[in-house]
Amino acid sequence: MNRIIVVSLISCIALVGCNSKESVLEKDYINIAHRGASGSTPEHTYAAYDKAIKQKADYTELDLQMTKDNKLVAMHDSKVDRTTNGTGMVKDKTLKDIKKLDSGSWFDKKYKGEKVPELNDVLSKYKKKTNFYIETKKPDMYPGMDEKLIKDLEDNTILKENDLDNGKLIIQSFSETSLKNIHKLNENIPLIQLVDDKVVKSLNDKELKNLSKYAYGLGFNKEVVNKDLVKKCHENGLKVHVFTLNNQDEVKEMKELGVDGAFNNNP
Structure with missing residues (x-):
């Protein structure tokens, strides 16, 4: 009888060990690929995402815009002009229109033919290769x-509770309304409230406590971050992520300030 109990205990321990996975959210410092490896490849292209994954970034960032036919695409700007050979607003173009654009040549001719990725395609292609850090850009411009x-996240099985606990996904936005809406839709998703430089000095404990009711952390421009700000956020249960770094010296500086993660053009 005792032998059976011992064997059962060993089996249980082994099972727990096999199923356990350290959450990337628990790392001391999270390395986030800013628009992919955007320092050396054209931002928000498969080339940029592939390189970020090869460089072992903890997260790949995706900025989202929405097309005329309500499809989500990865692009930082609300206009296609800067990063493609097209012109005009994303919201005035269909997904078919967007997919005709060249999003690589502006950076270097060798990337000619790179396409603007649709969110669904990115999630399907990379869900077993990377974690996603998604930003809703100008959500007030895009109802729904x-x-x-x-x-899209549900359709690609990104919202499993265990995966969220392990840090598969973070969503950020400057829009408090967008984040609160997402929190109502799924309260298990870690959310980062991006903070405008102009309001950083006005953040007090009461405001930080209110933010912590829905946010996992706050996102700041690296230029406004200091030890006191990081400490105040941590005391109110909020992580601190900063944007945007370019080299190891800046990474070292941010780590010394105690930040929990940063966006890097060269992850």
């Missing part, structure tokens, strides 16, 4: 963006 995002 938050709901569409959650649907």
Whole structure:
């Protein structure tokens, strides 16, 4: 009888060990690939995401815009002009229109033919290779963006509770409304409230406590971060992520300030 109990205990321990996985959210410092490896490849292209993954970034960042036919695409700007050979607003173009654009040549001719990625395609292609750090850009311009995002994530099985606990996904936005809406749709998703430089000095404990009701952490421009700010955020249960770094000296500086993660053009 005693032998059976011992064997059972060993089996249970082994099972727990096999199923346990350290959450990337628990790392002392999270390395986030800013728009992919955007320092050396054209931002928000498969080339940029592939390189970020090869460089072992903890997260690949995706900025989202929404097309005329309500499809989510990875692009930082609301206009296609800067990073493609097209012109005009994303919201005025269909996904078919967007997919015709060249999003690599502006950076270097060798990337000619790179396409603007659709979110669904990115999630499907990379869900077993990387973690996703998604930003809703100008959600007030795109009615239904938050709901569409959650649907795409669900369709690609990104919202399993265990995966979220292990840090598979973080969503950020400057829009408090967008984040609160997402929190209502799924309260298990870690959310980062991006903070405008102009309001950083006005952040007090009461405001930070209110933010902690829905946010996992706050995102700041690296230029406004100091030890006191990081300490105040931590005391109110909030992580601190900063943008945007370019080299190891800046990484070292941010780590010395105690930040929990940073966006890097060269992850």
